[in-house]
Amino acid sequence: MIDNIIRVLEARYACRMERLTGGYTNLTYRMAGAEPPLVAKIANLSNDDTLNEVQVMRLVQGSCDTPAVHEVSETDGMRIIIMDCMQGGNAQSILDAGDWTRAERIYCSMGQLLAAQIHSRPYQPQGTEIRLSNRSALSQVIRTLEFVPAPLGRQSLQMLSAAEAGELPWVLTHGDYGVHNLLCESDGHLHVLDWEWAEWGSPLNDVAWVCWFTKHHYPGQSGMLNTAFIRGYLSVTPLSFTPQQMKAASLYRVWNILHRLRIAPKEVQREWVRRLEWTLGEDFAELHGTS
Structure with a gap:
């Protein structure tokens, strides 16, 4: 099925389909040779996330550095989204390379982009x-x-309930914002990818998720990076929050992932239960906002 779709796209666009990784979801291909440079994302029709993504990308087009959607089609039980191919490399590779000076600048820009x-x-x-x-x-x-x-569920409910009274007015949120879903050009310009989990919700959901991701994957540098991220965000717009609200917003994201893992392999479920437990025990006191 996928092979047939690839052959059709290669013939129609006179291109060569090259599988992409890093910042893109599965079944995403660079359409090498196409003009202008394009990317094709292929997903099952039952995947409502891709419909959500298309709606969001069309909404933000012209106001956010993200690919433009050129075509959406359906064939053989699959949905095909043709979009711009953006320049740059996955921003997470800069952290993985240990270039912390550049990473700090990127985190400040990430905050500014998210807010603006x-x-x-x-x-x-x-x-x-x-x-x-x-x-x-x-x-x-x-x-x-x-x-x-x-017990982890009961503890989560207590923390979420305690933070509910202070929920912020809803805005458009990316849902999985972070270096893993950003392309960075050599001059530091950022492009936002993968809007499948976008939703209307509290801005703190995105802010907390960036800080959670960084604290979990880069604990030794998370203080520096998250401070730069929040500083960049606050340079554009005010945002008031407490450490308890930050933890609650992180729990919101973790539980939504757990919900998606209902039929996942046991080892994946166990890993995210471990991450839930880590989140419940983590101290977010070093992160603070200002009105």
């Missing part, structure tokens, strides 16, 4: 089909996931 180009768009209840935050219904998810130990 994404969170600057307030919630629009009509006219779009973009996913809504399910935070209010998360308690049901927490109570019904059998592979997560009940």
Whole structure:
């Protein structure tokens, strides 16, 4: 099925399909030789995330550095999205290479971009089909996931409940914002990829997820990087939050991932239960916002 789609695309666009990794989801290909440079994302029709992604990318086109969608088609039970191929390398590779001076600059730019180009768009209840935050219904998810130990669920519910009163006004959120979904050009210019998990929700969900990702994967440099990220964000727009709200927003993202892992392999489920436990025990006190 996929091979047939690839042959059709190669013939139609006179290109060679090259599989992409790093910042792109599975079944994403560079259409080498196509003019202008293009990328094809191929997903099952049952994957509603791709429909959500298309809606968001069309909404932000012209106001955010993200690929333009050229065509959306369906064939053989699959959805094909043709979009711009952006320049640059995956920003996470800069952290993995240990270039912390450049990484700090990128984190400051990440904060500025998130505030200016994404969170600057307030919630629009009509006219779009973009996913809504399910935070209010998360308690049901927490109570019904059998592979997560009940004590971790109860502790999560307590922390989420305690932070609910301070939820911020909804804006457009990326849903998986971070260096792993950014392309960085040599001059530091950033492009945002992979909007599948985007939704209308609290801006703190994105802010917390960047800090969570960095604390978990780069603990030795997370203080420096997250400080640069928050400083960049606050240079564009004010954002007031407490460490408790930061932890609650991180838990929101972790539980949404756990919910998606209901039929995942046991080892994947165990790893994310471990990450849940880590999040519950982690101290977010060094992160703070200002109004």
